[in-house]
Amino acid sequence: HKQVFAFQEGHAQMLHLLGGKGANLAEMVRLGLPVPPGFTVTTEACRDFYEQGGMTSEDLRAQISTALKQLEIEKGQHFGDSRNPLLVSVRSGSVTSMPGMMDTVLNLGLNDETVQGLANHTHNPRFAYDCYRRFIQMYGNVVLNIEAYHFERLLHELKQQEGTELDQSISVEGWKRLIASYKECILQKTKRVFPQDVNEQLFLAVEAVFRSWHNPRAQIYRRVHHIPDHQGTAVNIQSMVFGNMGDDSGTGVIFSRNPSNGENVLFGEYLVNAQGEDVVAGVRTPMPIATLASEMPAVYDHLFSVAKQLERHYKDMQDIEFTVENGKLYLLQTRNGKRNAQAALKIAVDLVSEGSISKEDSLRRIEVGHLDQLLHRGMDESKIKQVLATGLPASPGAATGQVVFDADTAVEWNRMGKPVILARQETTPEDIHGMIASEGVLTSRGGMTSHAAVVARGMGTPCICGCEGIQFTDQEKSMQIAGVVLKEGDWITLDGTTGRVIAGKVPLREAEMTPELTQMLAWADEIRTLQVYTNADNPKDAETARRFGAEGIGLCRTEHMFFAPERLPVVQQMILADNIDDRNRALKLLLPMQQADFEGIFRIMAGLPVTIRLLDPPLHEFLPNLEELLRQVSQLNDEDPETPAKKKELQVLIRKVRLLHETNPMLGQRGCRLGIVYPEIYDMQIEAVFRAADTCMEEGIDVRPELMVPLVGHAAELQLIRERIEDIAKRILGPEKSGLLAYKVGTMIEVPRAALTAKQIVEHADFFSFGTNDLTQMTFGYSRDDAEGKFLTRYIDQKLLPYNPFQVLDTDGVGQLIDLAVAGGRAVKPALKTGICGEHGGDKASILFCQRTGLNYVSCSPFRVPLARIAAAQARL
Numbered sequence: 001h002k003q004v005f006a007f008q009e010g011h012a013q014m015l016h017l018l019g020g021k022g023a024n025l026a027e028m029v030r031l032g033l034p035v036p037p038g039f040t041v042t043t044e045a046c047r048d049f050y051e052q053g054g055m056t057s058e059d060l061r062a063q064i065s066t067a068l069k070q071l072e073i074e075k076g077q078h079f080g081d082s083r084n085p086l087l088v089s090v091r092s093g094s095v096t097s098m099p100g101m102m103d104t105v106l107n108l109g110l111n112d113e114t115v116q117g118l119a120n121h122t123h124n125p126r127f128a129y130d131c132y133r134r135f136i137q138m139y140g141n142v143v144l145n146i147e148a149y150h151f152e153r154l155l156h157e158l159k160q161q162e163g164t165e166l167d168q169s170i171s172v173e174g175w176k177r178l179i180a181s182y183k184e185c186i187l188q189k190t191k192r193v194f195p196q197d198v199n200e201q202l203f204l205a206v207e208a209v210f211r212s213w214h215n216p217r218a219q220i221y222r223r224v225h226h227i228p229d230h231q232g233t234a235v236n237i238q239s240m241v242f243g244n245m246g247d248d249s250g251t252g253v254i255f256s257r258n259p260s261n262g263e264n265v266l267f268g269e270y271l272v273n274a275q276g277e278d279v280v281a282g283v284r285t286p287m288p289i290a291t292l293a294s295e296m297p298a299v300y301d302h303l304f305s306v307a308k309q310l311e312r313h314y315k316d317m318q319d320i321e322f323t324v325e326n327g328k329l330y331l332l333q334t335r336n337g338k339r340n341a342q343a344a345l346k347i348a349v350d351l352v353s354e355g356s357i358s359k360e361d362s363l364r365r366i367e368v369g370h371l372d373q374l375l376h377r378g379m380d381e382s383k384i385k386q387v388l389a390t391g392l393p394a395s396p397g398a399a400t401g402q403v404v405f406d407a408d409t410a411v412e413w414n415r416m417g418k419p420v421i422l423a424r425q426e427t428t429p430e431d432i433h434g435m436i437a438s439e440g441v442l443t444s445r446g447g448m449t450s451h452a453a454v455v456a457r458g459m460g461t462p463c464i465c466g467c468e469g470i471q472f473t474d475q476e477k478s479m480q481i482a483g484v485v486l487k488e489g490d491w492i493t494l495d496g497t498t499g500r501v502i503a504g505k506v507p508l509r510e511a512e513m514t515p516e517l518t519q520m521l522a523w524a525d526e527i528r529t530l531q532v533y534t535n536a537d538n539p540k541d542a543e544t545a546r547r548f549g550a551e552g553i554g555l556c557r558t559e560h561m562f563f564a565p566e567r568l569p570v571v572q573q574m575i576l577a578d579n580i581d582d583r584n585r586a587l588k589l590l591l592p593m594q595q596a597d598f599e600g601i602f603r604i605m606a607g608l609p610v611t612i613r614l615l616d617p618p619l620h621e622f623l624p625n626l627e628e629l630l631r632q633v634s635q636l637n638d639e640d641p642e643t644p645a646k647k648k649e650l651q652v653l654i655r656k657v658r659l660l661h662e663t664n665p666m667l668g669q670r671g672c673r674l675g676i677v678y679p680e681i682y683d684m685q686i687e688a689v690f691r692a693a694d695t696c697m698e699e700g701i702d703v704r705p706e707l708m709v710p711l712v713g714h715a716a717e718l719q720l721i722r723e724r725i726e727d728i729a730k731r732i733l734g735p736e737k738s739g740l741l742a743y744k745v746g747t748m749i750e751v752p753r754a755a756l757t758a759k760q761i762v763e764h765a766d767f768f769s770f771g772t773n774d775l776t777q778m779t780f781g782y783s784r785d786d787a788e789g790k791f792l793t794r795y796i797d798q799k800l801l802p803y804n805p806f807q808v809l810d811t812d813g814v815g816q817l818i819d820l821a822v823a824g825g826r827a828v829k830p831a832l833k834t835g836i837c838g839e840h841g842g843d844k845a846s847i848l849f850c851q852r853t854g855l856n857y858v859s860c861s862p863f864r865v866p867l868a869r870i871a872a873a874q875a876r877l
């Protein structure tokens with residue numbers, strides 16, 4: 001069974017068998033490029049090695065020996081020859097690139113005899129002994145597991161003796177002494193002499209590379225990047241070329257384009273008179289590649305043309321390792337280069353205009369998650385002085401400001417023109433005005449789907465959650481992180497993209513819609529069929545979303561309008577009212593406010609649908625919590641003449657809060673249930689919608705309201721509310737205008753029963769919008785507010801669940817309900833409009849699902865609209 005392939009036998013498509021490095025070395029040989037000859041031991045051999053309990057088979061050894069014979073013939077040298085020895089490198093090479101994670105040994109085949117042969121043959125003893133000391137060090141480290149610092153210390157001592165800092169100025173005698181002390185070190189640590197048998201060297205090195213697949217850093221890297229553990233690594237055995245032969249030699253790494261901005265120029269570094277690992281080791285400072293153009297112009301030109309050729313061949317930016325031996329260029333590795341989001345976009349767009357790839361290819365290459373970086377502010381990394389702590393990166397982007405510890409202060413300071421960061425243990429809906437006023441939000445509790453995280457993401461406000469290192473001292477208005485005390489007004493900076501909490505003020509960089517992003521989005525729009533709406537509760541968000549290309553509002557949550565500080569007291573009056581008259585009085589005050597909200601949104605969204613959800617949360621969310629009220633009562637001062645009145649007021653509140661208390665509020669009196677028990681609340685909201693529509697129509701604006709009823713589980717609920725909507729529309733608009741306004745009435749499908757009875761519900765619905773947050777909650781039976789903190793994290797850690805279903809749509813379970821409801825609805829109304837709103841609307845995997853299911857639109861937060869447009873296009877590729 002063939003487990004060893006000479007480079008000339010392989011090609012790029014053999015990636016899985018030969019690993020990335022081997023497959024690309026083979027491909028470069030096919031292209032006729034100058035690659036030192038060699039061969040690859042397959043990943044399958046590595047898997048066999050592990051299956052046999054860490055042993056290489058006789059058969060594999062025989063195949064390696066045969067391939068080595070061929071290599072000797074090709075090179076005209078012999079392995080272990082005392083006159084002109086063949087030296088090889090033994091290099092790891094996994095299927096998915098894992099840069100620097102596994103091991104490589106250079107200059108293998110040297111021993112006390114062959115080193116003299118190399119010295120004589122090259123007439124360069126200094127060089128030969130330099131190679132030998134490098135080899136012993138790498139072999140000692142990689143194969144014999146001796147920590148590198150032992151060797152480094154000995155090298156350091158030698159340099160002190162020789163009075164130099166530089167490798168190049170060490171004499172032959174110096175290297176010989178170092179080699180002796182290296183061998184002594186190996187003898188001490190392993191109780192064995194350094195192996196002189198070159199075949200033993202080779203086979204042990206191959207096994208060491210196999211073993212390095214399971215070294216801790218490689219394991220961690222695989223976990224982080226979701227690379228399967230069973231793949232294994234290939235091993236490349238390649239004849240050496242020498243960058244350490246003198247000043248006409250060297251080694252370096254280049255990118256065919258700039259990986260941090262995508263500019264089409266060679267980018268990289270090299271070192272004269274050095275071997276591979278020296279560039280990374282940072283002992284000497286490498287030269288920028290541009291210098292090579294003047295130092296070795298012929299080599300530079302050759303390298304440049306090879307870089308272009310490889311780029312054309314692979315149709316992507318390349319990351320290339322090379323070595324120059326006595327003025328001759330050799331290529332040692334090529335792969336598609338890693339790049340940041342901005343470079344990724346620019347390169348993809350440029351490759352299309354250069355005719356190298358199609359628009360579809362370029363869209364396929366965009367990593368949607370990566371774009372988050374671009375659409376939010378960043379910071380000047382060089383100005384970061386101290387990272388205080390790291391929490392969950394809940395909402396991306398950078399923010400800098402003065403820290404405050406309560407929402408009211410945030411609002412107040414913001415009015416005075418101060419940028420603020422709101423820091424709290426956790427946030428509740430009552431903090432919403434403070435969150436709006438803040439540049440960034442920081443909490444010490446809660447996960448990626450906590451209130452703070454969801455709301456901040458929706459607003460595009462940078463947010464770090466669950467930063468457990470923070471302690472708050474409420475009375476003194478201060479917090480402590482990593483031993484540092486921050487008082488109200490102190491500057492801090494948040495990086496919501498990585499979760500870093502940074503001390504002081506760091507200069508920020510604005511987010512920009514680059515020309516490349518605009519181009520890519522235009523291509524996406526040509527391809528996609530899924531429409532992209534946004535979730536927006538106020539004119540400002542609507543405007544942002546429209547700028548990012550939103551084609552409508554898929555979810556306008558009216559409750560957020562109730563939390564504004566000047567309204568909350570009125571809302572509370574309405575809730576506390578004991579009789580219908582009092583309630584109506586409060587509602588009358590709210591009506592013009594709601595109307596104004598809707599007018600603002602209608603104007604911005606002129607010509608586009610605006611889906612307005614009637615009030616959804618349980619009423620208790622608008623009241624202070626019980627503990628807080630009880631605390632206030634206990635703190636009243638009996639001497640104060642106002643105390644009795646205050647006490648009475650508080651007691652009314654307490655009674656009401658107790659009355660509204662529910663054991664399971666998420667399954668309780670909320671959504672349309674609330675609208676049915678308190679019809680006057682919904683009536684006010686409906687009236688506000690139609691009054692606003694009326695005003696805007698008078699202004700000549702094309703208004704398209706779509707009223708959405710939440711939490712419907714039975715057709716009768718929707719039927720009842722729809723009738724009321726139609727009555728109010730007629731009453732407000734009059735018979736004539738109500739015919740002119742093309743409004744829709746629809747429902748959320750978020751209770752499993754609604755999905756199951758879609759055929760009945762659709763009789764009263766013009767559209768279905770899947771509220772996948774609640775639908776996920778009720779399908780799994782997980783409380784969204786508690787699950788994460790309690791068991792969900794454990795479930796994910798233990799791999800019981802592949803991911804958090806509140807972040808990535810559960811297509812197997814929740815998805816079935818969606819499919820069922822779409823099918824049911826369209827069986828009755830074939831043209832039924834369907835969409836998804838909620839956290840999943842901006843997630844790529846979920847968008848792919850929406851395309852498959854045949855939904856008309858996805859709705860996501862404003863900052864995710866561009867991502868969703870691209871993901872929607874990718875869903876069709």
Ligand code: ADP
Pocket residue numbers: 036088089090091092099100101102103104106238239240241242243251275276277321322323332333
């Ligand atoms: P990594 O996967 O960590 O990049 P490599 O196998 O690419 O490890 O080896 C690291 C470096 O060693 C290469 O970039 C190259 O400079 C040097 N190297 C590897 N093989 C050879 C060789 N045959 N001749 C000269 N240098 C080599």
Ligand code: MG
Pocket residue numbers: 321333
């Ligand atoms: Mg490499």
Ligand code: MG
Pocket residue numbers: 616710711750771773774
């Ligand atoms: Mg809901």
